[in-house]
Amino acid sequence: xxxxxxxxxxxxxxxxxxxxxxxxxxxxxxxxxxxxxYIKKSYPLNKEPFQISPTDIRNYMEEQLEQDKSISTVxxxxxxxxxxxxxxxxINKVPFDPAVKIKRLKLEKELTIIITYEEILSILEKVxxxxxxSKLRKAxxxxxxxxxxxxxxxxxxxxxxxxxxxxxxxxxxKNRSITLRDIEATCFREYYDEAMFSENDxxxxxxxxxxxxxxxxxxxxxxxxxRAISSEYLGENHQPLTLILIRxxxxxxxxxxxYPLQIIAKExxxxxxxxxxxxxxxxxxxxxxx
Numbered sequence: 001x002x003x004x005x006x007x008x009x010x011x012x013x014x015x016x017x018x019x020x021x022x023x024x025x026x027x028x029x030x031x032x033x034x035x036x037x038y039i040k041k042s043y044p045l046n047k048e049p050f051q052i053s054p055t056d057i058r059n060y061m062e063e064q065l066e067q068d069k070s071i072s073t074v075x076x077x078x079x080x081x082x083x084x085x086x087x088x089x090x091i092n093k094v095p096f097d098p099a100v101k102i103k104r105l106k107l108e109k110e111l112t113i114i115i116t117y118e119e120i121l122s123i124l125e126k127v128x129x130x131x132x133x134s135k136l137r138k139a140x141x142x143x144x145x146x147x148x149x150x151x152x153x154x155x156x157x158x159x160x161x162x163x164x165x166x167x168x169x170x171x172x173x174k175n176r177s178i179t180l181r182d183i184e185a186t187c188f189r190e191y192y193d194e195a196m197f198s199e200n201d202x203x204x205x206x207x208x209x210x211x212x213x214x215x216x217x218x219x220x221x222x223x224x225x226x227r228a229i230s231s232e233y234l235g236e237n238h239q240p241l242t243l244i245l246i247r248x249x250x251x252x253x254x255x256x257x258x259y260p261l262q263i264i265a266k267e268x269x270x271x272x273x274x275x276x277x278x279x280x281x282x283x284x285x286x287x288x289x290x
Contacts, residue, residue: 009049009093011084031080035060044215049085050094055220057081057099062219065105065244066149075104114239117253120145120246123233128187135191140204140225142188143171144243146178147250147268154216156201160192175269219243251275252282 012029020028038060040046047056057078064074082099089097124145128138143153152173161170169185169192171178180188195203200214206221207214223242230240239245247268254264265275 031077054098059219071105117249137225138187139191150219153204
């Protein structure tokens with residue numbers, strides 16, 4: 001898209017006229033463009049600014065955290081998005097400001113581990129044997145426990161290699177591959193076989209309200225499954241599991257087991273310098289709540 005399409009209703013001209021520096025204007029344009037790329041990726045039919053909801057913005061923030069952005073960086077992006085939608089509301093281009101009630105994230109969340117990876121693995125055993133859970137819920141939790149981010153869940157059917165006779169599966173992600181064996185392979189295969197009947201190329205999908213076709217799974221779809229499992233196995237008063245919290249638990253577990261940094265980075269699907277920074281956040285001031 002060209003400039004006016006990427007930045008609707010003269011927002012960039014507006015902040016330029018208010019005297020924002022060239023560097024600030026570029027940073028605002030970059031964040032807003034990135035946000036709308038996320039919206040376009042999330043919704044097959046796309047969304048106009050007046051159709052965007054607070055949930056869309058929260059989903060975006062959650063996904064940015066999963067890309068290993070710091071809390072402070074995501075808060076800066078939120079401030080820019082707030083400025084953009086407040087401007088649209090002021091010029092009557094949106095019926096309400098979807099960002100106005102969204103609060104900044106608390107910095108201490110970066111340093112908190114609420115559950116050990118051993119405890120998560122024990123929950124996984126119970127989930128896979130829970131006959132009341134859907135095949136989808138089991139598959140989502142299984143891959144969450146493998147340390148997947150939301151973007152990792154957006155793999156396609158062609159990315160799955162099923163070695164049925166030897167009872168294992170390989171899922172090829174962008175930055176790594178996941179191997180599932182025995183009961184894990186069986187549980188995922190049960191869901192995968194159902195997904196194959198869908199015309200969608202993606203294994204996991206979300207169909208937004210009011211739309212007929214689904215796109216790649218969105219973060220809230222994943223979080224809803226994690227919250228239901230957390231409620232049953234951790235209790236209503238326990239902080240629900242998220243993909244970020246599970247990844248932190250994996251990182252700390254591997255660190256305490258003295259895995260090399262290269263192996264930790266490979267397991268999380270990130271660069272070694274990112275893994276090093278990740279571990280610094282976790283180990284310097286971590287409070288492990290038993």
